[in-house]
Amino acid sequence: MNSDWNAQWREQILPTLADEAWDLIVIGGGISGAGIVREAARRGWRCLLLEQRDFAWGTSSRSSKMVHGGLRYIAKGQWRLTRDSVRERQRLLDEAPGLVEPMSFMMPHYRGGFPGPRVMGGLLSVYDALAGRRSHQFHDAQQLRFLAPGVKENGLLGGSCFVDALTDDARLVMRVLREARADGAVVLNGVRVKHLLREGGRVCGVQVEDCEAGATMQLHAGVLAVATGAWAERLRPTEAPRQLRPLRGSHLLLPGWRLPVAQAFTFLHESDRRPVFVFPWEGATVVGTTDLDHRNDLDESAHISSAELDYLLTACQQQFPGAEVGVDDVLSTWSGVRPVVGRAAGAHQNKPSNETREHVLWQEPGCVTLAGGKLTTFRPQAIEVLKACAAMLGHSFVDDGAPVFAAVPPLMIPGLSMSQWRRLAGRHGRDLTRLAQLLAELGHETVGATDTLWAELAFACEAEMVVHLDDLLLRRTRLGLLLPRGGEHYLPAIRALCQPRLGWDDERWQEEVQRYRLLWQRDHGLPEATS
Structure with a gap:
């Protein structure tokens, strides 16, 4: 091929x-x-x-970035789903290190809150049993203050810690x-x-x-x-x-320095008792997610509403009151539509969650x-x-359990740290050899404060079916989410590197930039009422 x-x-x-x-x-x-x-x-x-x-x-580019077993599915009796999920989570961790990485999750407990440490410990024991390994522990309030500075302290009993995984979806x-x-x-x-x-x-x-x-x-x-x-x-x-019952889940992305967290936090939103997550991702901090019926036209890409923005900011203020996170701190947003099969077709009497x-x-x-x-x-x-x-x-088909991913070439690239090599190997797999050639040509410089290398942009333009600029900045790389204003400041440098590789003339480049700006503001900026 x-x-x-x-x-x-x-x-x-x-x-x-x-x-x-x-x-x-x-x-x-x-x-x-x-x-x-x-x-x-x-x-x-x-x-x-x-x-x-x-x-x-x-x-698949607008999810919560989690490769997880779905702890809450145990409480709903969805044992098979949880079992399959934890097994596949481990498979992906084993097969795609650098792309799928383990992440510690912490759920703080407060006096009078539910679930308490004992109930949560029981759920996590079942979770570990389905996964075939123990990964949870309880930290008392004093330990949690050290592990999670800035977390809400009023009534704090401690926190339950367990392990799941994150990815770049x-x-x-x-x-x-x-x-x-x-x-x-x-x-x-x-x-x-x-x-x-x-x-x-x-x-x-x-x-x-x-x-x-x-x-x-x-x-x-x-x-x-x-x-x-x-x-x-x-x-x-x-x-x-x-x-089908389309359900929308929306997320905020904050600069990592604005709400620094070393692990993921999961807690129940005070307004509706739904689980909310705050976790580190790609050097930034994600806050999500909502769970609402998506009644808009599916042919129009989903975007966050003012009510969802307020809901997620309230969650930050609830769990990290000292941080005083506000609208002006939001780097970008994204919303995805989950393809959920409703129990009562058309009736939608169940809560989305x-x-x-x-x-x-x-x-x-x-x-x-x-x-x-x-x-x-x-x-x-x-x-x-x-x-x-x-x-x-008229054929038979057997699950032979073979790996999804081929082995990564045992290639050492001079000048890269081990963490950079692991990241590139996870994202590019067997294509690491070709990427190494571009690294030799373009160097190891990253785009701004992100982990993305300029060579990755060049590789995507040459060999990852980039048809439009948003393909490059929102999905082949995540620069459109991670850089202020979707990377507007970097567009001239991106043009110098990528326009020749994409074969676009000046008119086409300007058309793509205009398209990208409009798309970013609609789908990844703040809703109009609060912008």
Whole structure:
């Protein structure tokens, strides 16, 4: 597979797609679709993945960044989901160090509060048992003041500490997709599936449109897998029941110095007793998340509301009163829409936080749709989808437990610290060799105070299918979230490095900058009422 996975390659491959006899077409370029195409390609299936916008554009770049077992699911009796999650969490920690990293979580306890230390300790014992290892402990109030300076002290009893994991969700998607490409999959963004093709009562292909050039074509396949998240019902038969309940989760990003935390904190919001998190990520501090019915048009990207902003700022003031965090401290925001399968379709009588995060499969001849699910369990979800697809093709399919990620080349790069090497190895995997060549050419300088190297921007432009500027700054890298005003100050330097590599003339660059500024303000700035 051509390593130059870029817009030029895209233009060359698009006209050839209709000539191929695909075993599998995967619709959706988030973590679910990436997992499906990766497992299929590894087994030699001739497979194609189509994403109408950009890889990880939706929920898979706008999650809470957690690879976790879901401690609260135990209390809801969702044992299988928790068991699968903690097992997959450990698998990802083992296979992708530097991309998925362990993180200590602390839940402070207060006099008269629930859950208290004993109840929480019992839940954590079950959590550890499902994971097969003990990772929790209790710290008394004196110890907690040392471990968490600035935490609310009134009535403090201590805190329960346990271990989960964090990731860069968009980079996780990209690494899974690159593994699929290395095994022969064709992976494209900017291609919209307009509708499914059916013959004799069976799905046999798709009618697609190139969102960049406008050309349309028909593609045929033995079976289709639909993994479009909150959009999963769009391609279903009109008579099928509507079961998805889109739920919005919004987050704030603060400069790390403004609310410095050495570990993640989880606590219950005083207004509704929902769990809220404050944790370090990429040198900054994340505050999240909300859980609300998303009633806006799904074709418009989600963004934080004024009420959600106030809710999350109140959470900061509740748990870290001395920090006095306010609106002016917010570096950026993001909102994602969770594809939750509602228990009572259409009724939505349950509170959003009470809905299950279990996934389901909807099947019709020639097509399997994945609905619901979690980022952490993308691999077993993919296996389940492919078992159903294989049955439609008359094949057997077995989960052989093979690694998702190929081994990283044992390459030492002069001038990099071990932590930098680990970070790059986790994000780029087998592509570390090519990245090392760019590091030799461009040096090891980072962009501002972030951990992102200028060489990573160059690599993304050359070999990570950047079609628009926001692809580069919001998903291939996270500079649009981590730098003030989305990195506005750095755009001239980014232009000098990236414009030649992207093959854009001056007019195209200016169009992309204008597009990016508008998109950033709408989706990642403050809501208009408070800006």
